[in-house]
Amino acid sequence: MDLIGKWKGYYQFGEGYALPHFGERVGIVVSLNGSNISFTGIMEENESEFAVPLRSKIKGFSENGVLSFVKTYPKYPRIKEQGNSEIVFENGILEVEHLGFVDEKFNTMYGGWSLREEFEIDGHIEEDILYGTWLLKKI
Numbered sequence: 418m419d420l421i422g423k424w425k426g427y428y429q430f431g432e433g434y435a436l437p438h439f440g441e442r443v444g445i446v447v448s449l450n451g452s453n454i455s456f457t458g459i460m461e462e463n464e465s466e467f468a469v470p471l472r473s474k475i476k477g478f479s480e481n482g483v484l485s486f487v488k489t490y491p492k493y494p495r496i497k498e499q500g501n502s503e504i505v506f507e508n509g510i511l512e513v514e515h516l517g518f519v520d521e522k523f524n525t526m527y528g529g530w531s532l533r534e535e536f537e538i539d540g541h542i543e544e545d546i547l548y549g550t551w552l553l554k555k556i
Contacts, residue, residue, distance in 0.1 A: 418453075420453045420479060420519070420526070423556050424446070424449065424555055425444075425446050425553065426553035426554055427443060427551065428443055428549055429551070430443075432548040434549075438467060443469075444453050444462065444465070445460055445553075448450045455478050456479060457475060457477075460488055462474045472489075473490045474483060476489075484518070485514075486515050487512050487513065487514055487515070489512050493511045509555040517529070525555070527553070529548055531547065531549075
């Protein structure tokens, strides 16, 4: 299956996220360039309460139906601590690792994503790993 082109789907917040984020889906559109082995691209999120209003870059590879890519936001989006969905931007970038599979029968690719988040508690730097799922269908 040719991975190059436009894809439409979603990512979903999973383990490590509290309500109201846990289980929420964000619609996405992905444009991939390059080859089926090594690709780059752009991901845009549909505007919603849970979306990050930034265009992110993708860089990845695929082999034997398995694919891996990293999505990079140009700023570091962080959900405000007050339990609402407001996003604030900090200096730096955020990289989100994606691992998945290509399904030629259904013209889709899908998998899971994870990111490492550092935060400070009582003067100590702590780290958490957040997880979710994603699905894309070729358009």
